[in-house]
Amino acid sequence: MTDHPLDPVARAALWLSHWTIHQANHVRPKAEAEGEVKVGGHQASSASMVQILTALYGHSLRPEDRVAVKPHASPVFHALHYMAGNIDRDRLERFRGWGGAQSYPSRTKDVDDVDFSTGSVGLGVAITSFASLVQDWLHAKDHACPDWPMGRMVALVGDAELDEGNVYEALQEGWKHDLRNVWWVVDYNRQSLDGVVREGLWERVEKVFDAFGWRVLRLRHGALQRAAFAEPGGAALRAWIEACPNADYSALTYQGGAAWRTRLMDDLGDQGEVTALIEARDDADLAALMENLGGHCLGTLCQAFDAATEDDVPTVFLAYTVKGWGTPLAGHKDNHAGLMTKAQFADWQAAMGVAESAEWDMPAAAETLRAAPFFARGPRRLTAPAVPVGLAIDVPDAEISTQAAFGKVMDGIARAGGPLADAILTTAPDVTVSTNLGAWVNRRGLFAREDRADVFAEARVPSTQKWRFGPGGSHIELGIAEMNLFLLLGAAGLSHSLFGRRVLPVGTLYDPFVSRGLDALNYACYMDARFMVVGTPSGVSLAPEGGAHQSIAQPLIGLSQDGLAAFEPAFADETAEIMAWAFDYMQRDGDAGPDPHTWLRDATGGSVYLRLSTRPLEQPGIRADKDWRQGVVDGAYWWRPPTGRTTTVIAYQGAVADQALAAAHRIATPGRDVAVLAVTSADRLNAGWTAAQAAWRAGQGATSLIKRLLAPVPRDAQLVTVLDGHPATLAWLGAVHGHRTTSLGVEHFGQTGTVADLYRHFGIDADGIVRAARA
Known part of the structure; x- marks a missing residue:
């Protein structure tokens, strides 16, 4: 490890993260239930992220920046926030236990300033892009919180997460919307859950990001390696390192300095200068040199992050690391869920210089970390006042479908204007018109950071759709990717907490395709994001379209999904009543107990799912009595x-x-x-x-x-x-x-x-x- 002011913080984070896992598995009393499984905790996956997290939280991040932490780096995240004073020792001692710190960072269950929940891999990466888009939407409309500047949306990414298809769907959508102010830091340890990553992945990753307009910064070598490359024979050593297969590099890291020496001398010996370079170092120094990859060098990381702050270009940092770095598990292909034994840990504790009974005490590192700019404003959970709903929309009493009624309610809100209309952000995956949002968009416009002309309108071509793009637009048009829809709804539905301004997101999609985005829908609900999703058209009532577009299971999804109140009205007046209630419900954040009338915890609020139909029904006439209105929203x-x-x-x-x-x-x-x-x-x-x-x-x-x-x-x-x-x-x-x-x-x-x-x-x-x- 090179000499850097944050070295003590990184060392403390490495220790505390591993101690948290170790005591949960080997020190904390076990449950008495027969067959209790191991607690786990991913020591190796945590170790590879230590310097990356330390450089970000200790040097580069500011309070306005928002971070999605790789799921398996949770123990390091908790360790840093423990030193910063954002989580207490008791919760770390109960890590992965009842009431303790969560196995993966959770907005709703952890207390230490989690911005985005992670755990369903890939989703925490992609949501940062949509959070940046929402931030742009707010700033373009002068809706941004005046004392909260624009920040960066940062994702800490495991290299195996790049197998997730939703990551690439998000990249393409970001390119369409001129994405900016996003950093993705890839923990390129070249190991996944079951083995070693295939050779040459980094080349493909670079090409993909470059194609979508991202800046790619490859952090392959740390300061020790770069200094060695400047020595006589260093060019040959560099060439060997960069040609070494991933599996070989991992195995040699696990075997240590003697194995490195044997392999290097076999491959590079008898070459004069390079032989002298190798022999000038003992086994420990040689191992330190070979493991000094860019993702483990604080100086290299801080310099790269500083360079990328000069503009708002989306940037991916491909940070080479060693899985299990600094521990006896480093490099072993089976280390993903591995744990140090008690004997291994005792030896490692001695090597780390941590005395017994002082395992939780890192005062010097804590003092350094608390002085970092990121922690200057304390906890960063913002609040925003509720937007008055005051929705009184006339609905027709003629024959009409619930989908058409939804469109008329949205058009009425747009026509009335005011705070409610200004707070609504609508979106759809290329089905805006066919889900009856066309009238809303004609009045409110489509969002883009710069004005774009409606070519058809300028050419006087008759069209019912007025597609005006500009900073004032309220609708964000997405491509056909339902995962992106729910990630955008999730990001916008957290706006009050992330950006200090209330957004009421409304997303529409064909009801059968709710299943396509189900993982992202569940993820958004798990974070307690607030939004309205409209699934329409639904069921076999969409008769001529055939089975591919006729939903069956979606009512059961609505029935079972936590954090989501699902409705399926039959009539226009019911649709309007539910929407008025929903815009209020989406903003609630109380802690009152169950309502004695329904035994529902409506005071806590949540998101809403409307399942609507294109089938027109004869309307029942005017119904406005109190009991009917209450019954409609109660169920x-x-x-x-x-x-x-x-x-x-x-x-x-x-x-x-x-x-x-x-x-x-x-x-x-x-x-x-x-x-x-x-x-x-x-x-x-x-x-x-x-x-x-x-x-x-x-x-x-x-x-x-x-x-x-x-x-x-x-x-x-x-x-x-x-x-x-x-x-x-x-x-x-x-x-x-x-x-x-x-x-x-x-x-x-x-x-x-x-x-x-x-x-x-x-x-x-x-x-x-x-x-x-x-x-």
Whole structure:
């Protein structure tokens, strides 16, 4: 290691990260449960990042910069923030345990200033590009927080993460939007989970980044190596190092100085000057020289980062490292999940000069780190005031679909202008027009950092779409990549915390393609990002399009995804009510307990998923009573309430409303009442029901909304549930009070044909509902 002011910090970070992992696995009392698995912690993957993280946090970063840390470098991240005073010792002692520091950095579960959660590899890398785009969007509109300057979005990337396809989708999207102020630092240790990275990857990486307009800085050699290259014989040594296969370099690193000497003398000996260069160093010095790669040299790293601060060009730093650097595990191909044994660790502790009982005390390093510019402002979780919603949009009472109603609500917001319209950022993966955002975009424009003319308008070519690009635009048009959509929604949905300004992101996509971006959707929800995603068109109601565009499982995704309130309205007025509620819900951040009416924790807020349809329905007329409005956002209301003579309850969700109502009319007789339950959110009903059940098991009194709604239904009555989606979405309703239940829906890929053809085929038309009720 060269002499650098941050060397003590790097050494302390290496020690503390490994001690945290070691004590979790070998010192902390084990759970008594038989078969308890190892705790783990990725000592080797942490070690390769020590100098990179130290150079960034101790020298280059500023408070306004935002960082996504490679998942397996979590222990080093925690160690640095422990020395900076952002996390206490108790949480490190409980690393990977209950209430302790997380295995991978988490915005919602860690306390030490995590900017972006990581763990689903690749996503933490790509989101930095979209965070930079959101930052540009805010600054172009003068929405930026006045005392929070523009910062860099930095990703610390494992080289194996470059196998993830979403990384390259993000690179292409960044190129389209003139990406800037982004750094990706690649930990190029040339080892993945299962082995050694194939030769020549760096050449491909450089070509890809260069093609998309990034600056590529290759940090291959540290200061010791560069000094040796200047010695007589150094050119031959450099050529050997740069030609050495990855697997050989790793194996020799693991074997140590004697092995390096033997191999170098075999390959380069008897060449006079280079032989003298090798023999001038003992085994320890020779090993230190050969392991002095650019990613382990603080001087090299700091100089490279300083050089890249002179402009805002997106930059990738290809930092060569050794996996397990500085430990007995260095270079071994099996070291990814490996742990030092107790004996190995004891020897290593002695070599590190750390006394027993002083394992957590690094006062000098902590003092140096706390003086770094990054930590000058303390914790960097910002806040932003709520945007008043005040949404009062007239919806038509003629025949209309929920997708068209969504478009009219958005157009009404755009036409009204004001704080709500100014806070909304819309986006779509090349389906803006076909998801009914066209009117919004015509009024609000598309975002670009510089004005771009609408060529068709200038040439007076008739078109319904006015595609004006400029800094004032509210819509960000994406290519066909749903992962990018959800990453942008995630980044924009964190704007209040990252940039101190509230953004209300609304993204639209074809409902079946929610599954394409599911990992990124889950990732955004895990970070507690706030956004509205609109899946439309949905179901077999999109009849002529065929099975490829007809969604089946999406209602179950909405039902099961944490952090996401899913709705499927049937009518325009329901759509408007839900959207008004959603824009408020997306901004909530309270800590109140469950609402006794629904047993939902609505005070905490969250994101919203609307599943909409292109199928127009005759509208029910003006409905504005308080109970109906509350029922719409809570998840259900009685269209036709039950009586003591009710023999059948039809519970529907979404576009099959007319079929359910027609069936109820046909089934009802003077002695046979039929009740109709309009479900707008199976998700919220189910969440309240399960939460209330858990409360009862814990000895608390709790009654969910669905339990109260179904309480008047006679116990011998039957339930028939129906929706244009998987029948399991509503099948659980029978378990609330034990009613006999028949669940109708779609379980197989759709067909082409008319809506009537497909509804009949799947038994979700009025005839099918009647048959189910009479069976």
